[in-house]
Amino acid sequence: MDFAFDARTEELRVKLLAFMDEYVYPAEAVAEEQRDGLTSPWETVPVVEELKAEARRQGLWNLFLPDSEYGAGLTNLQYAPLAEIMGRSPQLAPTATNCAAPDTGNMEVLTQFGDERQRKQWLEPLLAGEIRSAFAMTEPEVASSDATNITTHIRRDGDEYVITGRKWYISGAMNPDCKIFIVMGKTDPDGDDIRRQQSMVLVPRDTPGVTVKRAMRVFGYEDHSHGGHAEVVFDDARVPASNLIGEEGGGFAIAQARLGPGRIHHCMRLIGMAERAIELMCRRAASRTAFGKALAQQGVVHNWIADARVTVEQLRLLVLKTAWLMDTVGNKGAHTEIQSIKIATPRAVVDILDRAIQLHGAGGVSQDFPLAELYAGARTLMIADGPDEVHQRSLARRELKKYL
CATH class of the missing domain: 1.20.140.10 (Butyryl-CoA Dehydrogenase, subunit A, domain 3)
Incomplete structure (x- = not known):
């Protein structure tokens, strides 16, 4: 095991450290001031968009994604010291470089399991930082530490899936820029294999039957910078069957x-x-x-x-x-x-x-x-x-x- 930084990692480390010192740390106080003037506390503050533009200009963008077709093409070992640097300002730096959860995980899902249409419609604007996303798995009514417990129902009805269920602590869902949910639910709740009962579907935020009910606090914080953590209700929300990610039972x-x-x-x-x-x-x-x-x-x-x-x-x-x-x-x-x-x-x-x-x-x-x-x-x-x-x-x- 050789953990010495290679030339590319060192180059990105130097650029990222300078970016943090020159732009990110000074922006922390600015972001707090700007948030007080927003019409909604969940809007993205202007300084974040300025940071994103500068990060893109410097090539500090999508560093997390190992697929070189879509991201920086870094290995986990190369990305590790960069993520550590960004962790010093977790409210701003990951978002500024388009390396913030839950978007990172959702982009990885679409890269690995999404079809061409899904990648075109949702992955591309996520990669560009034009929209945000959320991953809807955790539920209040069951012990979600065991993912096989989830009760949200995803029922096939002709050329559509109908989603019914209640989720909470859905990170990023309060942000108005959050346009798409990846929802995990059961398409075969009575199946013999409990790990093949679940599927994932793409559900646009503006789908009828989708209601973002409230923001969930974390130790009293509403976590504005990450777009909050929401309770979301799906009440017979219908999406095209083509919004299934991968195959039924693959969730x-x-x-x-x-x-x-x-x-x-x-x-x-x-x-x-x-x-x-x-x-x-x-x-x-x-x-x-x-x-x-x-x-x-x-x-x-x-x-x-x-x-x-x-x-x-x-x-x-x-x-x-x-x-x-x-x-x-x-x-x-x-x-x-x-x-x-x-x-x-x-x-x-x-x-x-x-x-x-x-x-x-x-x-x-x-x-x-x-x-x-x-x-x-x-x-x-x-x-x-x-x-x-x-x-x-x-x-x-x-x-x-x-x-x-």
Whole structure:
């Protein structure tokens, strides 16, 4: 395993670091000011469109997509350090470079499983950053940690599918630029194979019977930058049968293919969040005095900063190993490592952010620093894309299988 940056990765790292310093970090405060003047809190603030234009001009666009026909053609190992850099400003940088979830996963689905018409109608405007999208799987009435539980019904009626069900925490759905949903539901609810009961269909937002009911808060945040997280109701919403992605019964497999890269992308960005937390801790410790000496001279602060640095270095190596395995032996071959980073990274980054918040005192829980919002995002990732306990269960069973 050689994790040295190749020439292309290093070139993009240098450009992306400069882009963050010159454009993204200064835009954070601007975005907050502009949001106060919007007619709807879910609109995209003007500075984001300016960032997107600059990122495209610099070639920092669709870096996540390994398919060179549609994206940058980077491997997971090449993309990992770039995603880490973007994770330092998760509210702006991923959107600015068109590398934000859930659009990334949806574009990967359309690239791998969409037909020519679907790619023309929906993938192309997503790649261009002209529209946003949402992935509708999680439901309030069932334990969605087990995707086979979903109850949304997708019924074939002649040349149409009729969708009925209720979803929630559908990321991005509050954004008016969100024009298309990828909806997972059951086309064969009584089928013998519980992993062949589900299918995925494309449902335009303006389809009659589709209602975006409300925004779901996350630790009190409405997450405006990502377009919110919505409750969405499908009440006999009809779409052409040609909106089926792949084949009937293929929804579970498509979901697994989608979530593998998504999990590593989240972990890459989480490391960037931790790096920013360490930077803020150091700056705070160097600038504040308590009980007669600088916080930077307090032994407990030394412990927090040292432990955070050790943790980040460990996590980064595990994430890079996972990325390398995904590139060399595929997602299935890297299954253990994908689950390992999904368990370890959010948990550790939450702890680092918690220490950073503590070091900042009241400022740490305020809107004047990004720490509280970063904490909310990191803590949520202990649930999103499968809660920790599901990954622990699967990982333990795989280990035990060697001995049973």
